Amino acid sequence: MYRISKEFHFSASHQLVNMPAGHPCARLHGHNYVVRLELASEELDQYGFVVDYTALKAFKDYIDDAFDHRHLNEVLDSDLPTAELLARHLHDWAKARWPQVCAVAVSETPKTWARYQP
Template sequence: MFELSQNFYFDAAHTLDRAIETESSKRIHGHTYNAEVSVRGERDPETGMVLDLGELRKAVEVVRLELDHRFLDDVPDLGAPTLENLCKFIQNSVRRQGIELYRVAVWRERSGDRCTLLPS
C-alpha cells in the first residue's frame, strides 16, 4: 500500500465568531495556511503509479486558487473558516475533480495549529 502526498499553501483573511479570544477573532485577520492532501492505494502494474502526481498537482492548484488571497468568510460552501471546514472544503474540491483523498491536513505553522481529516 502506498500513500502519495502533495503540499501547498495559501494566504487568506477571515473573521471568526468564537467564545474565546473573541476580540481578535472577530476582527479581520489573516494567516498563511499550509495544506497536504494524500491518496492511498496500490500502484498500477502498468504505470507503476497509484495516481499520476500531475493529476494531483492539477487538482491542488484548482483548490489553492479557490482559497488563496481570499476573504474566507465569503468563499461559497466553506462555512465558518475553521481548520476543520477548510479540510472538508479541500476534500470536496478535489473530489469534484475525480480524486478521492485518503487524508487532508491544514495547519498554520506560526501558531502551531493543525487539523487532519481522515475521510471515511
C-alpha cells in the same frame, strides 16, 4: 497500502464571527496556509504510482484560483471558516476527482494542523 502526499500553499484572510468577544479569531486576520493532500491505494497504476503527482496540478489550480489572497468567509460562505471545515471542503473537492484521496490536513500556523479523514 501505498500512501503519498503533496503539500500546497496559499494566503487568505478569515474571521470567526461567532466567537466570544475578545477572542483573537473573532477579529479579521490572515494566515499563510499549508494544505497536505493525502492519497492511498492498495494497488499502483501501470506506471507504478498511486496517482501521478503531476495530475494533482488541478488541486493546486483550484486552491490558487478559489482561495489564494481571498477572504475565506466569502469563499466558503460561512461565518466559521475554520481549518477543520476548510480541510473537509478540500477533501470533498479532491475526492470527487481522485478516489484515492484519503485525507486532507490544513495548517494555519507552523504549530497547528486540522485533518479531515472520513
